[in-house]
Amino acid sequence: MVLTNSQPVLISVILPLYNAESYIREAVRSILQETRIPLELIVVDDGSTDRSLKVLKQIRDDRLVVLYNQGKGIATALNTGLAAARGKFIARCDADDYYPAGRLFRQINWLMQHPEAGAVCGGYRVIDPKGLSVTAFNWSQEIEDITGELQAGTARTHLCTFVIRTDIVRSIEGFRSYFVTAEDIDLQLRLGDATNVWYLPGMCYHYRLHETSITHTRSSTEREFFDQIAREFQRQRQQQGHDALQRGCPPALPQKHDKPPMTAKQHLQNFLLGEAWRSYQAGQLTKALVAGMRSALALPSNLTVWRSVLSLVIKSATASSQLMFRLYSRS
Template sequence: MSATPAPARPATPADAAAAAPRVSVLMPARDAAGFIGDSARSVLAEAGVALELVVVDDGSTDGTAAVLAGIDDPRLRVVPGPRRGISAALNAAAAAARGSFLARCDADDFFPAGGRLGPQLGLLDARPDAVAVAGGYASMDARGRDLAVMDTGAAEADLTEELRGGRTRTHLGTWLIRRSAWEAVGGARSWFESAEDLDLQCRLAGEGRVLYRPGVAYRYRLHDASITHRLVSARRTFFDEAVTRFASQRAAGGPDDLERGRPPEPPGESTHAGGPGPAAPGHARSLSARQQAQGHLMAAAGRATAEGRRVEALRLLGRAFAADPAAIRRWHHLGQQAASALMRPTGGRGSAR
């Protein structure tokens, strides 16, 4: 007697989404085993949208591949990366994607609970002149604990002219982008060691309108292993300034220096290889994750004070002190903010930022 074949597994909504995704979420990853499982699951938790998650494993030597192999979801696809940096990895993910709309989630960040892609997709469906829609974002520490909501604006807006002028207000991870616009600009530019996401935002605005929908659409993790904190400060500033300079050149009607094949020469070394110790003279390191977290909390406390949320301001200042108590030079400013918060009357109905 021949064996009776096992019944086929019933098809699920995830199977249907994997077969015909409208949205492809791009996740470049390298040695992200400590974070990528939660990051991937936050994307796959999005409801009501046919999506796929395309992870480019860009030469990981830790347990990244094993973590991804443990996620049983047909919408997750893992492809090998080119090992030529973040821009090349992001472009490889886009090339492998099948959706008509693209979003980005870094391997150490989260999509927020509650879903953000559905409303963004609906807005783009209703606005064929728009090439992308962005949102707000919040920061979290290395352990995933909330820090502060960034002040990116509380009202709907059109960001197009800001971006064409080289001014960015939010994180690329908050964006949903038409694939046609991504392909028109050629994706991320590999010349950028950092700020490739800011450059991409500005160039996408040259293809059509970029809309802004308020509310947290992304959770950004601060930790010292990220490129933001490993890159020498002067070099990181150089690439940030290049975004604005190139945008100004395009706004004046011509190609930018990178398009002309004559980009400026970056200063110094690309990274500080000495680890957590002092940088070499002339090569100051970027802010540590603790210092950046303290800055985010102090800014949020300032907004709470301005809005009359005295108790919230004091709570945030306490967390700011705890984030980096060794930062003696900031103590005076923290004390001034605390005094200001205590002297202001309570009130205000704005949400805590």
């Protein structure tokens, strides 16, 4: 499975892996389906104990490279892949997610036509464990320079939607192992310090919600701490030129983990409820009601969501009645 030829590689996709036997085949195939550009897929296993590696061995493709990280954590796994990368560009895909067809080709073409840009990103779709669409985030229909957003501490999209010039990622020393989670947010914000980053409209990633992902196994205390400190470090860099981690004196990690993880069902419910109200605001009443009911049924014990859905039903019925009245009045 290791590349042995000397063919130039244009892009290296790094895929950190830990116990994702149910999803790894789909993730790998979504990347290797791109045959118009020379690429390598570097899977870095972080000590999987399930059948993930057996699944990989069944995939016969010279572009697939498997490395081993031995349980050293997500940031170290990503840096292991970065050190081995041969491509001019770098991208990431998590083992439980997947790429839409044509995404890499489109983004790389754009970067090659815009040498002043160091990275490009895009929108993403949230899916449930079975792959059904939950909601989509595509923030703009226009190409935008989002460097200023990143410098201000705002990460609008998922790191896995990015394609980045490899030399830039290496110039900022890759991922920082201090971050047990939110290493992706930290890297995005530091990219904004190092280069021009652009947003290219379109879906670039399918992000799957399920109970065994890092987001849903880490305590909320820990996740919130690292999310906040990534943005605090950015504020420090903008004001002082460097952050506490760069100075060697980062804040101590939280000792109490009194907030349990947000479950995938809670996360799914929140996304669906947001989709319902966005659809209502856009006048898409049927879509709003479907998303609202899916949200309530994702976690039926949450009475607050049922009240929100009831409000949505009433508002939708009122809006529909008003529309029918206006149409009748014109006839």
